[in-house]
Amino acid sequence: MESVNNEELLPVLIVDDDPSLQKVLTIGLSHAGCATMVCPSAAKALAVLERGEFRPECILLDIRMPEMSGIDALPLFKKALPNVQVIMLTAMTDIEVGVEAMKSGAFDYLVKPVHRAELVEAIHKASRYRRMQLENEQLVRENREYQKNLEMRIEERTADLFDAYTHLQQTNLDTVKVLAETIEAKDHYTRGHCNRVRMLSTELYRQIDPEETEIETLEYGALLHDIGKIGIPEQLLNKNGRLTDEEHDLFNQHPVIGESILSTVDFFRRCLPIVRNHHERYDGGGYPDGIAGHEIAELVRIVSIADSFDAMTSTRPYRTALPLDFAVSELKKGRGTQFDPVLVDLFVECRVYEVLTVGQSTGPHQP
Numbered sequence: 001m002e003s004v005n006n007e008e009l010l011p012v013l014i015v016d017d018d019p020s021l022q023k024v025l026t027i028g029l030s031h032a033g034c035a036t037m038v039c040p041s042a043a044k045a046l047a048v049l050e051r052g053e054f055r056p057e058c059i060l061l062d063i064r065m066p067e068m069s070g071i072d073a074l075p076l077f078k079k080a081l082p083n084v085q086v087i088m089l090t091a092m093t094d095i096e097v098g099v100e101a102m103k104s105g106a107f108d109y110l111v112k113p114v115h116r117a118e119l120v121e122a123i124h125k126a127s128r129y130r131r132m133q134l135e136n137e138q139l140v141r142e143n144r145e146y147q148k149n150l151e152m153r154i155e156e157r158t159a160d161l162f163d164a165y166t167h168l169q170q171t172n173l174d175t176v177k178v179l180a181e182t183i184e185a186k187d188h189y190t191r192g193h194c195n196r197v198r199m200l201s202t203e204l205y206r207q208i209d210p211e212e213t214e215i216e217t218l219e220y221g222a223l224l225h226d227i228g229k230i231g232i233p234e235q236l237l238n239k240n241g242r243l244t245d246e247e248h249d250l251f252n253q254h255p256v257i258g259e260s261i262l263s264t265v266d267f268f269r270r271c272l273p274i275v276r277n278h279h280e281r282y283d284g285g286g287y288p289d290g291i292a293g294h295e296i297a298e299l300v301r302i303v304s305i306a307d308s309f310d311a312m313t314s315t316r317p318y319r320t321a322l323p324l325d326f327a328v329s330e331l332k333k334g335r336g337t338q339f340d341p342v343l344v345d346l347f348v349e350c351r352v353y354e355v356l357t358v359g360q361s362t363g364p365h366q367p
Contacts, residue, residue: 009035010127013056015045015073016089017065021112025060028116034123041065042073049080056081058126060119061106062089063097071101078105083133085126089114176223193310196356198222200306203355205299207346218299221274225303228258228275252287255279273297278304283337301340305331305347308338313353324353 012034014025022038029036037054039045048054063070085107090098098109107126201222232254259276262268277300284292312327335341
C-alpha cells in the first residue's frame with residue numbers, strides 16, 4: 001500500500017490489483033492535487049477503512065480482482081462509508097457490468113486505459129456530489145431539529161392556551177352560577193334548582209353526544225333558564241296557594257323576560273332558546289310560542305325534562321317534594337305530550353336522575 005498524507009489534498013482510495021495501473025493512477029492523481037492510498041484488494045481496503053487509517057472522499061474500484069470482485073465489494077464499501085462515492089474501473093468487455101454497478105450505487109464507471117483528465121474530472125464530480133449530499137443531510141438534520149423544537153413550542157403553547165381556556169370556561173361557569181343564585185335569592189324554595197337542572201341536563205346530553213360538542217351552551221342555558229324570574233314579584237314567586245289567571249299570565253312571562261335580559265350579551269346568545277322555550281310542550285301546548293316536536297331545539301327538550309323532574313322532587317310553597325318513583329312515572333306519562341318520548345326513555349333507562357344522589361342521600365331534594 002502507498003499513501004500520501006496531506007489534509008489539504010482530495011483523498012482518493014485506489015483499489016486495484018494491477019501494480020502498473022496503481023503507479024499510473026498514483027502519479028497522475030498526485031499531480032492533480034489528490035492524496036492517494038492504494039490497496040491491492042477489496043478486503044485490505046475494507047480493513048483500512050474499518051481501522052480508520054484513511055478517510056477518502058472518493059474510491060476508485062476495479063471490477064476484475066481476485067478473491068473479491070469490485071461488484072461484490074461495492075455494497076460493502078457503500079455500507080462502510082455511505083456518503084463516499086465509488087467510481088468503477090472496467091475493461092472494454094465489462095462496460096455492461098459497469099452500468100449495472102451504477103444501478104447498484106456506484107457514482108460512475110471509467111473504461112481502462114483511463115485518461116487522466118477524464119479521471120480527475122470524474123473524481124471532482126464525485127467529491128462535489130458527496131459534499132452536496134453531506135450539506136443536504138446537515139440541512140435535513142437542522143430542519144428536523146427545527147421541526148422538533150417547533151412542535152415542542154406548539155405543544156407547550158397549546159397546553160398553555162388549553163389551560164387558559166379551561167380556566168376561562170370555569171370562570172364563565174362560576175359567573176353564570178352567581179347569576180343563577182341571584183334568581184334563587186328571590187325564591188328560597190328553588191335554591192339549588194338551577195344547578196341540579198344543569199347536572200341532570202348534562203348527564204342526559206352525554207347519552208346522546210359522548211363528545212359533548214354543545215355541553216357548554218347546555219350548561220349555561222340550564223343554569224340561566226329561570227333568570228327571567230328576576231322580573232317576577234317576590235310575593236308571586238313565594239305564594240302559598242293556587243295562582244289566579246292573571247298571576248299565571250304574569251308568571252308565564254319569565255321566559256320572555258329572561259331572553260330579553262340575556263340578549264344584550266353576545267356571550268349568552270347561544271343559550272337564548274333554552275331560556276325562552278324551556279316551558280314549551282312536545283305537543284305544542286306550552287308557552288310562550290306554542291311550538292311543538294322538533295321545532296323545539298334538542299337542548300331545550302333536554303332542559304325541559306330536567307327542569308320538570310327537579311321541580312317534582314323538590315319542596316315548593318304549595319306542596320312537599322314528590323317521591324322519586326312518582327316523578328319518574330309522571331315523566332313516562334308525559335312522553336309524547338309534554339316531553340320528547342325518546343329523551344324521556346333515555347332519562348329513565350339510563351337512570352340519569354342518579355347523578356343527583358352520588359355521594360348524597362337518595363331522598364327527595366329539600367330547599
